[in-house]
Amino acid sequence: MKVAVIGAGVSGLAAIKCCIDEGLDSVCFERTDDLGGLWRYSDKVTEGQTCVMKSTITNISKEMMCYSDFPMPAEYPMFLHNTYVQKYLNLYAEKFSLRKYIQFEMEILSVMKNDDFKQTGRWVIKLKDKKTDKVKENIFDAVLVCTGCNSEKYVPNFPGLSNFKGEVVHSQDYRKPTGYEGKRVLVIGIGNSGSEIAVELSGVASQVFISTGRGSWVFPRIIDCGMPIDMTSFKRIMIKLKQILPQLIEKLVEKKANAGFDHTYYCLQPKHGVFTLAPIINDEIPKRLASGTLRVKTDVRTFTKNGVIFDDNTVEENLDVVVLATGYAFKFPFLDKSATNVKENNVDELYKFIFPPKLEKSTLGVIGCTRANGPNVPVFEMQCRLSTRVFQGKVTLPCYNEMMLDIESKQEALKQKYVKTHQHTVAVEYIEYMDELATLNGCRPDLGSLLWLDPKLAFTCYFGPCTPYQYRLQGPGKWDGARKAILTQWDRTLGPLKTRPLGFNEQPSQKNFLLFSFVFIVFICYMLQVALL
Structure with a gap:
């Protein structure tokens, strides 16, 4: 079986590796001249090509974001500068000899069903060699779309934006703070990208504002005893406690967030619960707010020629730059519309967020079309592991009606659980979703x-x-x-x-004792709650 892999980023590399593991013949098409996807930094801004900021450091620790059979080098720091991530991806490609399967500077023009699709499930891929401009077609038995969902800018309709005379930049095109010195900047959006940009610019600009209508829960990368927050949070025991005592656990987590800094005092307190919208991971926001170099504003009502009127009737004039950290739209312009379609950023016809249920043959996998509350790399890898076994018939998907019921129930659950945003339709919880895919795959x-x-x-x-x-x-x-x-x-x-000898014997960590103490206390609370009912 010959499999086409589209994209050589994090998910594309995993797809090639999974094809090798399953004995499948794969060819990967990458439109740039190197692997890495958004983790490959470049000063050059290319339309439709997402790239990390020059200063980007991961907000997921190295042990949580690695591939499942390739731990990151022990000497790598706890949280990685983007250059380390790119090095790791190159190490992964070298370890498993992945480069020989990649054809660089190949642009996908279309992915369409072959004439005999109902019988064979084969696809016709039209692509252009960017080095020669030659266009050719190839036929494949299966396709893994690994372009992710961070390529198309999402820009809401802001009244008066076209009249604004200052510079307007989308976060996709932001690289570094050079050129923003002494300027007055408004960042719209308080996701991870928006908050990182706002914090960075507040160190060089004369004033930075960040606009958010709903606020956000904010957590640092490291918490108690200097431990990474993801390694202390994403545990199976925590999932069980959330199931048993959801309200209590939510209140405890919110209290923990406010212990770092009171979100009400800093005008970031959201109305939504901490589990209903992914929090942002940022170490510097409270410090920048406290210093006044960063200020929180509400939603934008309208733009003027030189400034903005906000929903609370406050006005900021003489703005030089507006950064739209408004996220991305999910689009696959090259993909056969009969396979899957995106309406209002809602990919509502993908079983397990991977497989189009309408296809007569399950020979297409859309990888990376999820937003995990947690690490994405292992999620994308698991999607690839499952897809390659589905292609071979080692895993059989349910019938169309069962898949649609699953999709509809998931969409309804998402509406009930999460705050409505343009990305809530693909939100998944890390452990629950990994377990779901792993159950199907048998691992x-x-x-x-x-x-x-x-x-x-x-x-x-x-x-x-x-x-x-x-x-x-x-x-x-x-x-x-x-x-x-x-x-x-x-x-x-x-x-x-451990870069400096302490000169004394280190005491054993107390984290296990504290964990069991916490579990015991929560259990007692639960028993008391039951007894009082």
């Missing part, structure tokens, strides 16, 4: 059996961070190094910090 860790065979490993998996290695312990794609990777994950996390 979900069976902690019940592990408890008898390897209790130390089972307890680490349940009470410790749900790192991607857990999905390599059993089933298809099992990796012999998974157990060791799990048991040494904290060594790799904290090891790079």
Whole structure:
């Protein structure tokens, strides 16, 4: 079986590797001249090509965002500058000899069903060689679309924006603060990109404003005892506690957020709960707000020639730059519209956010069309692992009616759970979604059996961070190094910090004791709650 992989970013590299693991013949088409996708920094702004900022540091720790069978080097820091991520992707490509499968500077013009699709499930891909401008067509047995959903700018209709005389920049085109010195800047949008841009510019601009109508919960990268917030939060025990005591856990998490800085005092307090919209991860926002170099404003009502009128009737004049950190629209302009269609940023016809249910043959996988509350890299990899086994018939998808019922129930659940935004339609919870795909694929860790065979490993998996290695312990794609990777994950996390001998014996960490104490206290609270009902 010959598989076309479109894109050589994080998900495209995983797709090639999964094809190799399953014995599939793959060809990857990448429109740029190198791999890495958005993690490959370039000063050059190219329309439709997303790129990290020059200063970008991951807000997911290295142990959580790595591929499931390839831990990041132990010497890499806890959180990575984008240059480290690009190095890691190159190491991954080198380790598994992925480059030889990639054809660079190849632009996809269309992906259409072949004439015999109903019988074979084959696709015709029309592409252009950007080096020669030659156009050609190839036929493939299956296709993995790995372009993600960060290529098309999403720009809401702001009244009066066309009359504004200053500079208007989308966050996709922002690279570094050079050229913004001494200017008055308005950043619209308080997601991770908007907050990072606002914080960075507040160090050089004369004044930065950040506009948000709903506010946001803000958490730092590291919390108690200097531990990474994701490794302390994304645990199976926490999922169980949220199921048992959802309101109590939500209140505790919100209290934890306000312990860092009171969101009400800083005008960031949202009306929505902490679990109904992904919080932003940013270490500097409260400091910049406290110093006055950054100020929070409400939604924009209308633009004037030189400034903005906000919904609360306040006015800011003499603005030099407006940065639209308004996110991205989901579009696949090259893809056969009969396969999947996007309406108002709603990809509502993808089973498990991957497979178009209308196709007569399941030979198309759309990878990366999700927004995980947690690490995305292992999510994209799991989507690829499942897709390649579906292509081969090793995993059978349900019938059309069952897939549509699943899709409809998910969309209804999303409406009930999350605050409505232009991206809430593809929101997923990291552990729950990974378990869902892994169950279909047969690689979900069976902690019940592990408890008898390897209790130390089972307890680490349940009470410790749900790192991607857990999905390599059993089933298809099992990796012999998974157990060791799990048991040494904290060594790799904290090891790079040990750069100065302390001259005394370090005390053993108390985190396990504190965790079990917390679980015990919550259990007592639950029993008291039941008793009072």
